[in-house]
Amino acid sequence: MKKLLLFLPPLLAGCGSCEEVLLTPDERAWFTVYQKASTVTFRSNRGHTVTAGVQPLKEWHQNTDCNQLESGKYQPIFTQLGLTPSEKYNDSNPSFTVNIRKHNPEKPGYMTFDMAGLQCGTASQAGVPTAKWQQQACTLSTTGKTYPAAYAFRRDQNCTSYSNARLQAFYWDKQDGLIRYELTDGEIFELAAK
Numbered sequence: 001m002k003k004l005l006l007f008l009p010p011l012l013a014g015c016g017s018c019e020e021v022l023l024t025p026d027e028r029a030w031f032t033v034y035q036k037a038s039t040v041t042f043r044s045n046r047g048h049t050v051t052a053g054v055q056p057l058k059e060w061h062q063n064t065d066c067n068q069l070e071s072g073k074y075q076p077i078f079t080q081l082g083l084t085p086s087e088k089y090n091d092s093n094p095s096f097t098v099n100i101r102k103h104n105p106e107k108p109g110y111m112t113f114d115m116a117g118l119q120c121g122t123a124s125q126a127g128v129p130t131a132k133w134q135q136q137a138c139t140l141s142t143t144g145k146t147y148p149a150a151y152a153f154r155r156d157q158n159c160t161s162y163s164n165a166r167l168q169a170f171y172w173d174k175q176d177g178l179i180r181y182e183l184t185d186g187e188i189f190e191l192a193a194k
Contacts, residue, residue, distance in 0.1 A: 018066040020075045033177040042189040055082035076103040089116035089166040117165025142190040
C-alpha cells in the first residue's frame with residue numbers, strides 16, 4: 001500500500017488547473033480587419049470583379065481537459081480568419097486564410113497564410129513573429145491608396161505552392177487585410193474602394 005501511495009503525488013501533479021493561452025492585442029489585430037458576414041470586392045487589370053465573403057472567425061483551445069502529464073500546463077489557442085472568393089483558384093484549398101497557433105503565453109504565435117494553396121508561415125523570433133516577412137510599398141490602381149510597408153508574399157521566394165495553386169503572389173496590410181493578389185497568368189486583382 002505504501003508503494004502505491006508513493007506513485008499518487010506524481011500522478012496527481014498531472015491534474016489541476018492549466019493556463020489558457022491568449023493572443024496579445026498585436027496578434028489579435030490581424031483578425032479585426034473584417035466584419036463577419038461582410039463581402040470584400042477585388043477588381044482586376046483585365047476588368048474582372050471577384051468578391052470574397054468573410055467567414056466567421058474560428059477560435060479554439062487544445063488541452064481543454066488540462067492533461068498536464070501528456071500535454072503540458074498550457075491550453076494552446078488556434079485562431080483562423082477566412083475569406084471565400086467567388087472565383088475558385090484551387091479545388092482542394094479554395095479559401096484565403098490567416099491563422100495563428102500559439103502554444104505558450106511567453107512566446108509569439110506562429111502565423112501562417114494560405115491563399116488558395118499559396119502558403120506562407122513564419123517562425124516566431126524574439127517577440128517579432130513577422131521578422132522574416134518581406135515588406136514593400138504597394139499602390140493600388142483601384143483606389144490610389146499607397147501602402148508604404150505592405151507584407152509581400154511571392155511564390156518560391158517566401159511562399160510555397162501546393163495543389164496547383166493559381167496564385168503567384170499576394171499583399172497583406174494589417175489594417176486593410178488582403179489588398180492585392182496576382183495569378184500565375186498575369187492577372188492582378190486589387191482591393192476596390194470600401
